[in-house]
Amino acid sequence: MFCYQCEQTAGGTGCTRSGVCGKNEDLAGLQDTLLIALKGIAAYAYHARELGFSDEQVDAFIAEALFSTLTNVNFNLESHLALLLKAGEINLRVMKLLDQAHTERFGTPEPTEVMVGTKAGPGILVTGHDILDLYELLRQTEGKGINVYTHGEMLPALAYPELKKFPHLVGNYGTAWQNQRKEFEEFSGAILGTTNCVLLPRESYKDRLFTCGVADLPGVIHIQGRNFAPVIEKALTLPPLPDNQVAQTVTGFHHQVVLGLADKVIAAVKAGKIRHFFLVGGCDGIKQARSYYTEFVRKLPKDCVIITLGCCKFRFNYLELGEIEGIPRLLDMGQCNNAYSAIQVALALAEAFNCGVNELPLSLVLSWFEQKAVAILLTLLHLGIKNIRIGPSLPAFITPNVLKMLQDQFSIQPISTPEEDIKAILG
16 A cells, blocks of 8 residues: 555555554554445445446445545544444445345245255356346246256345246255355356356366356456347257256245244244344355354254354255244345345344344354455444354454454454354353
């Protein structure tokens, strides 16, 4: 980073600036947090706009927040903290907007059992987040004998009624984004990357990988205007996929669905059948330490319900977790932006039990990796939710001083071990 005040490399030997540079790590860290969160907010706003929905307040905040990071504009630590909480508020607003865009266009998601694996015949695998891209591909592949599969955060699309009308949307293949080089190599059909979380490909499948929208990779054909003819033509020339159905999973627990079970949930809690709710979700990554989330869910007592969202779910969504009084122990609410659904459920439960969200038998154990996870964390802090556990490690841009502020105000803390955290939460 270049320091425009002393015209040296920021934090370097000749840097005398007292603003945002190596001389003031806390302020630099807060600005980094804000910029990263803005990327997540912008992603949700982009998807909503593609579906015809926009919000002037969201757009205005993005401009204001970016302006606040301009050289020699704001050196005030407290106002930067206020901007972060405002970013959380705006992110809640844009997640609500995107939820409205998705449900009005594609219907309200409903619990759906999903085949995991492949069916015999030509196939196209769709990864990323853009459900409109998937819908347009499904329209264009009707009657062509091609099976279409979701991958990664596209899995929840299988629960939308308008997409379920396409019988050739047959299931999900693979897991989270960080495993795609191995999984794409083993998938013999065509592959479409729709948004972020698309990795530079191996040569073994580069010629059958396509991108569209904001996703664009060197040496890979980029689809313009959602004309997926090249993807379809490629799929029909490739070897057919085998019939290899390896598992089942369930997705589609939108907040409207869960709130429809509210009476059963409340009765189960009052009867002592459900002891605690855990939101275990967020963004996955490659670190071995992320196996924590698998073990955490595996070791939870059988009277606990797990709510999940984002691609962290692939750490445990194939486990057989059973039910409590007819209520599934694992409720997959969808993509990372469906944190909005989880928040609506928490607020409704708090109202039903006449208490604050922090008094509910609810604990948040989050996996963070990228920009949207940071924006969602700020939303939770904006709502005053405390005692959030986050891992597998804390973001490098959260300095010790900023971490102390977050701990003092919100009791945010890093994960430890599954056994220790479960014991601390459940006593």
